[in-house]
Amino acid sequence: MNTSTTTTATDAPAASAEDRELLTAVVDLAAEAGRALEARYTTDARPATRHDMFQAGTADGQVSLDILRPGLTALRPEARWLTDEYETTELPSGEWWVVDEVEGNVNHVHGLPEWAVTVALVRDGQTVLAVVRQPVGDLTYTALRGGGAHLNGTPLKISAKTELNAAIVVTGQAEADQDGTYRRIGESISAMLDKALLVRATVPSTFPMLLVAAGHNDVFWQYEPVLPGIAAGALMITEAGGTVTRIDGTPWVPGSDTVLVAAPALHEQAVQVLAKIA
Structure with missing residues (x-):
């Protein structure tokens, strides 16, 4: 593999x-x-x-x-x-x-x-x-x-923003009803509300990822994603100059249990905010 x-x-x-x-x-x-x-x-x-x-x-x-x-x-x-x-x-x-x-x-x-x-x-x-x-x-x-x-x-070109307090950040509803997943979604939204300019939650995940690739949105994260919902968007973002990892900042591969995409200057800031969610 x-x-x-x-x-x-x-x-x-x-x-x-x-x-x-x-x-x-x-x-x-x-x-x-x-x-x-x-x-x-x-x-x-x-x-x-x-x-x-x-x-x-x-x-x-x-x-x-x-x-x-x-x-x-x-x-x-x-x-x-x-x-x-x-x-x-x-x-x-x-x-x-x-x-x-x-x-x-x-x-x-x-x-x-x-x-x-x-x-x-x-x-x-x-x-x-x-x-x-x-x-x-x-x-x-x-x-x-x-x-x-x-x-x-x-x-397509990724956002040039450098401060999370100026960023539009988005998350998506998990596909699977797994223990703790919905709690993590809610807690992550609360955590981002305290740090970002605007926080949104939407379905499906492809569209906010495309908006990150185009520079309209700045950060997107999701717990327990399914690959068809994020595979295309992940490539769009990397090829537009963005960063794609798991939520904890470790390498993302198809099938990973979380995904975090961001403008490069915002990536570590987003990791730090979401790291508080267990």
């Missing part, structure tokens, strides 16, 4: 021509899946029950997967498809497609705009390619390890 850290993009070799061609093909597939989901999307959606919500969400996911799975498999026949058992654990070596076919599905089925198709390729423990296609707004985020991060072709 690969135990290298994903902290900055400066030590990454230049992206290969093969990976650049692969990125173009993945962008096309994500756009196709996005169009299929957009055809099912309406701002008038108001599910009345959990059953209605999950029924619509399941149907949405299948529509997207019917495009993504065969398309991505054709592009990289040897790459494995991430399954639930590997969403929160370190990945074995080789290539893995890490996909959220409807990131923010809860928003899609409620007629809200923050939903997307996300695709990342993890190779030997490192995310090397990422695409996030957000049909509402016509936004395409892309990143290649050693090739930069872009929004609709324009380079």
Whole structure:
């Protein structure tokens, strides 16, 4: 297993021509899946029950997967498809497609705009390619390890802030109801309220991570994340010049039980605040 850290993009070799061609093909597939989901999307959606919500969400996911799975498999026949058992654990070596076919599905089925198709390729423990296609707004985020991060072709750049008391910081709700996790989320918000300019909590995690990569947000952290929710965003942030670790500041790898992303000058300050949460 690969135990290298994903902290900055400066030590990454230049992206290969093969990976650049692969990125173009993945962008096309994500756009196709996005169009299929957009055809099912309406701002008038108001599910009345959990059953209605999950029924619509399941149907949405299948529509997207019917495009993504065969398309991505054709592009990289040897790459494995991430399954639930590997969403929160370190990945074995080789290539893995890490996909959220409807990131923010809860928003899609409620007629809200923050939903997307996300695709990342993890190779030997490192995310090397990422695409996030957000049909509402016509936004395409892309990143290649050693090739930069872009929004609709324009380079992304991390925040230049140096003081946490001027920072917008964000956390996300954990996917799993595990003992102590919700308590840590609440305590971490309280701790940051005393130090940061503005504290937000949101779902899903992809969108605040993209905002960190673009310099709109400054810090994001999450307890017990699932890999499809953060793999693409982590690469976007490192390629935009940001820092990605676990919450305690130790190296982050796909499958880590926490994640902290930040503008470099704010990273250690965020670690110190969150270190108080046990």
